[in-house]
Amino acid sequence: MNRLTLLILFLMVSLLVIQSCTDESVVPVERQLNLPPVEFDYSTNAVPNHVANNLSDNTPPFNQLTDAGATLGRVLFYDTRLSKNNSVACASCHHQEKGFADGQTFSTGFEGVKTTRNSMAISNLKFQKSFFWDTSSSELEDQVLAPLKNHIEMGMENMDYLVTKIEASDYYDELFETVYGSKEVTPTRVSNALAQFMRSMVSYESKYDQGVESNFSNFSGLEKMGMNLFLDHSRTACGDCHNPQSNFAATWRDHANIGLDLVYEDEGAGSGQFKIPSLRNIALTGPYMHDGRYNTLEEVIEHYNSGIQNHPSLDWSLRDGGGAKKMNLNDLEKQALIAFLHTLTDDSFTSDEKFSNPFR
Numbered sequence: 001m002n003r004l005t006l007l008i009l010f011l012m013v014s015l016l017v018i019q020s021c022t023d024e025s026v027v028p029v030e031r032q033l034n035l036p037p038v039e040f041d042y043s044t045n046a047v048p049n050h051v052a053n054n055l056s057d058n059t060p061p062f063n064q065l066t067d068a069g070a071t072l073g074r075v076l077f078y079d080t081r082l083s084k085n086n087s088v089a090c091a092s093c094h095h096q097e098k099g100f101a102d103g104q105t106f107s108t109g110f111e112g113v114k115t116t117r118n119s120m121a122i123s124n125l126k127f128q129k130s131f132f133w134d135t136s137s138s139e140l141e142d143q144v145l146a147p148l149k150n151h152i153e154m155g156m157e158n159m160d161y162l163v164t165k166i167e168a169s170d171y172y173d174e175l176f177e178t179v180y181g182s183k184e185v186t187p188t189r190v191s192n193a194l195a196q197f198m199r200s201m202v203s204y205e206s207k208y209d210q211g212v213e214s215n216f217s218n219f220s221g222l223e224k225m226g227m228n229l230f231l232d233h234s235r236t237a238c239g240d241c242h243n244p245q246s247n248f249a250a251t252w253r254d255h256a257n258i259g260l261d262l263v264y265e266d267e268g269a270g271s272g273q274f275k276i277p278s279l280r281n282i283a284l285t286g287p288y289m290h291d292g293r294y295n296t297l298e299e300v301i302e303h304y305n306s307g308i309q310n311h312p313s314l315d316w317s318l319r320d321g322g323g324a325k326k327m328n329l330n331d332l333e334k335q336a337l338i339a340f341l342h343t344l345t346d347d348s349f350t351s352d353e354k355f356s357n358p359f360r
């Protein structure tokens with residue numbers, strides 16, 4: 001190469017760099033959408049009774065689950081075009097192999113800014129009364145628009161811009177047409193489809209679920225010991241709030257203060273109370289708690305065992321004679337609880353193609 005070609009090459013590269021910087025740093029999207037020739041079955045969506053015995057299904061009459069609707073929801077969930085600069089999709093912070101959490105203490109939004117709370121796992125949302133760590137949303141159709149509009153997460157405050165961007169992608173015409181009978185894109189159509197996909201994500205095939213069918217003959221001694229401890233109100237009280245019959249979350253209320261701190265920086269739903277999260281797939285969804293303060297289940301167990309703070313709003317289940325409960329678990333008992341929590345992992349849910357990324 002002579003000097004002149006080198007100089008020309010250098011100029012060309014510089015031009016390219018300058019050009020890409022002036023383009024509002026929009027990330028180019030060049031992926032193929034791959035949908036199955038026949039839609040996956042989302043609408044059957046039946047789960048065994050034991051999963052949510054005493055909870056009702058939050059599907060509203062105006063947004064019944066259909067295979068086409070959930071398929072559109074899946075595409076939207078994985079599409080980075082739903083963020084202002086095409087850099088972030090819902091799935092950027094909700095990874096299937098991690099039970100739809102993301103393994104981060106705080107997640108990174110579309111401009112590289114961190115969220116102020118830990119990303120939440122997603123499964124069996126159709127049995128839940130409220131959403132977000134502070135339980136501030138009570139309808140999934142509303143909830144799914146929040147991350148889109150959020151200035152840290154996806155930055156689409158302007159819903160008209162969202163509509164324009166979706167209309168500009170060739171593959172959405174047919175998808176909207178199939179679901180809604182016309183290709184018109186509206187924020188309501190977007191949120192309804194996303195909510196359908198959220199409700200289709202049901203997890204009920206963990207080792208625990210198989211155990212329910214077989215009187216837990218599939219459990220090891222340690223796992224059985226852990227289950228008994230988990231359900232023992234006086235020793236641990238775990239089942240008071242994470243009730244197995246209620247999808248491992250609460251039955252009659254949805255938030256509690258578990259004495260993480262004496263003074264909370266983030267008060268959650270008020271007085272340091274946060275959503276009682278389902279423990280399904282919990283071994284995959286760390287870091288744990290609303291602020292991701294614990295990296296491992298060992299740390300979570302040690303909190304409940306010896307670290308509960310005597311906050312004025314500390315829940316009654318975690319008190320003992322007025323003070324904070326001390327569980328005094330020995331090492332074997334701690335291991336047993338953790339072994340039991342691992343039985344809530346559902347590999348068929350985390351590997352099911354119908355919940356996976358359709359862009360390849």
Ligand code: HEC
Nearest residue numbers: 090093107108109115117118119120131132133144147153
């Ligand atoms: C930048 C990361 C990020 C993106 C992008 C994102 N989320 Fe989230 N998601 C979070 C965080 C963090 C929370 C918890 C927020 C809170 O409680 O304040 C959350 C909570 C949720 C919840 C509540 C779950 C529960 O049990 O209450 C649902 C459902 C959800 N997200 C779905 C979505 C959907 C649908 C999208 C796309 C439209 C999306 N998320 C985009 C990080 C993200």
Ligand code: HEC
Nearest residue numbers: 236237238241256274275276277288289290300304315317
């Ligand atoms: C009083 C109700 C209550 C009791 C009793 C309780 N929990 Fe929790 N649990 C919660 C709440 C509320 C949170 C979320 C707290 C936060 O983030 O501030 C939580 C969070 C968790 C998490 C982390 C979930 C996540 O997604 O980050 C695990 C794991 C957990 N609990 C396990 C247990 C175990 C094991 C026991 C028994 C030793 C137990 N819990 C007892 C209410 C309770």
